[in-house]
Amino acid sequence: MRENNEIWVFSEIHELCLELLAKGRQLGDSIGTEVAVIFPDMPSKNDNYFQSGADIVLSITNPILKTLQVDTYVDALASLANERKPELILIGATRSGLELAPRLAERLKTGYVAHAIKLEPDADKEFILIDKLSQGGTTIETLVSRTKPQIVTVARGVFSPTHSSRSGRVINVNPEIKSSTTKILKITNSSSTSTNYPLMVCIGHGIKSKEDITIVKRFAETIGAGVVYTRSVCEDFKLAKPELCLGFAGRKVNSKLCITVGVSGDSQTVAGFVNCRIILSINADPYARILSFSDYAVVCDLYGVLPKLTAAVNQLKLRR
C-alpha cells in the first residue's frame, strides 16, 4: 500500500469543491487512493460531498477557521498534511485559494502548480501529470512535482461535477492552529453573478462601448445565456466587473455552447472557454485567431446582425 493514501479537495466555494471532487474521484479510482474533503463549511452538506465523490469528510470545528484567513488555514492544512501525508491536494483557484496554495507549498517544501487544466496519472500511477498554460497562454506545459503531496489549483469550470449514490465517513480532526496575525476589520460583499449556464456569451474587445454591450446582453438574455467578458473589456475598457472576466487567470466556463462576440481569440481568453463543447464565434475579422478554436464562425458586422438575431429569436419564442 502506498504511503500517501488520500487525495484532498479544498475550496471555500461549494460548487467548485464539487467540481474538484469529481476529478479527485476519477484520479483516486485510477491510482487507488481515497478522496477527502477538508473543512466543509456545513455538516448538512456532507451527503452532498459523498455523492459527488468523497470517501471522507475531514471535519474541523475550530472557531479560528470560521473566516477564511491564509495563515490559519495554512497552519491547519500543513499540520494535517504532515500527519496524513496525502498524495495530492486540489485547491480551488479562487483568489483565496491562490494565496493559500503557494504558502502551503513553501511550508511543506513541496511542488505546486497553479491553474491546472488537465490532470492524469503517469504510466506507473506514481505521480500526477499536470497540464497548464504558460507563456501568456500560447503553450501547454506538462509538469510533475518531484515531491509529495503534489499541490495544484484549478479554476471554476475546468472539471464538471458528477453525482452518484455513494456514502462516506466523517473524521473529526483537530490540528494545532495559531490565531491570525491579520485582523479583518470590514467585509463588503460584491454582487457575485453565477457563470454556470449551459449557454454562455463571451464579449470581447470588438465591443467598445456600454451601449454596444447592452445590445449583446439583450441577445444573451433572449437566448437564456450567461455573460462573461475578456480581460481587455474588464481591465482596459473597465466596462465589466473583474469577477466576470474570463480567461487564463479568471473564470473558466464549460458550457454546452459558447457564443463569442467580438473576441479575437488571444490565448489568454481562449483558456477560459476551451472546455466548452461547441464554440460559435461572431467576429468581423475573417482572419481572427478565434476561428481556429470555433466550430461555427459568423463573419459579419455585429451591429447589423445582433439586433436582428435577437428579434428573430424573440419571434420564434412567440410562435411557440
Next chain:
Amino acid sequence: MRIECDQSEPREFRINGGDRDALEEAVLIREKYGGRVITMTMDGTHSQDILKETLAMGADEAVLLCDDSFVGGDEHAAVTVLSAAITKILDYDLIMCGAYSEDMYGFQIGPRIAEVCNLPQITYATRIAVEGRRVIAERDLEHETQTVETKLPCLITILPKLSEPRTPSLNNRTAALGKSIIVWDAADLSLSEDEVGFNGSLIDVLRSTKFSGNKKPVVFQGEEQEVISKIVDILRREGTLGKN
C-alpha cells in the same frame, strides 16, 4: 523600507503593472514617512535597464540578483534567491510586489516570500495606509472587498492600478543614470548550487506543446437573413430554444 519587483518577463523587458504600482505606492509611503525604497529583481544582466527605470521612478537603490546557477528554476527556486536577498537586507518594514506577473498569472511569488520570511501577507491590495507600525489595507477578493489590519513588517501584493505611476522627470532620469545597480550573486547570498535554479526546483517540466486551435469552422457570411437563420438553427439544435 524596501520593495520587491518580481520581474519575470525576460524577453520583453517590461515592468508588470502590479510591480510598477507597488513601486509607486512605496515611493508615496516614503514621501510621507521617510525611509528608503529598494527595488530588486532576479534575472540576467539585461535587467539593468529595468532597474535603472525603477531608480528614475523614485527608488533609492536597486539590486540585481544574477548568477548562472539561478537560471532554469521554478517559483520555489526563485523565491529561495529573493528571500535570501531580503534576509540579507535585514531592516525592512514592508515588502511589496505585484499580485501577479502579466505573462504567468501565477499569483505565487508574494505568498511564497511571506512564508519563507515568516511575515503576515496582505494580497490583492487596492489601497494601503500606514499608521505607526500598523498597516491597514483594502483587498479585492472578487466576490468581496475586505479591510484588514496587520503589523509591520509584512508583505503586501498589489493589484494593478492602485496608483497612477509617475513618469520619471528628465532630472530623475539623469540622476538614475549616475546611480549604480547593486549586483548580488549566489556567493553574496551564501546559496549553494543545490538550492537554486534547476537543482533547487520542486517542479519538472516534462514537455511543452504549442496551444493553438486546430478546428476548421463552418463559416457563415454573406446575406444577413441567411446568416441569421443559420445561427437560429444552431441555437435550436444546441441551445435553450428547444426543438420544434
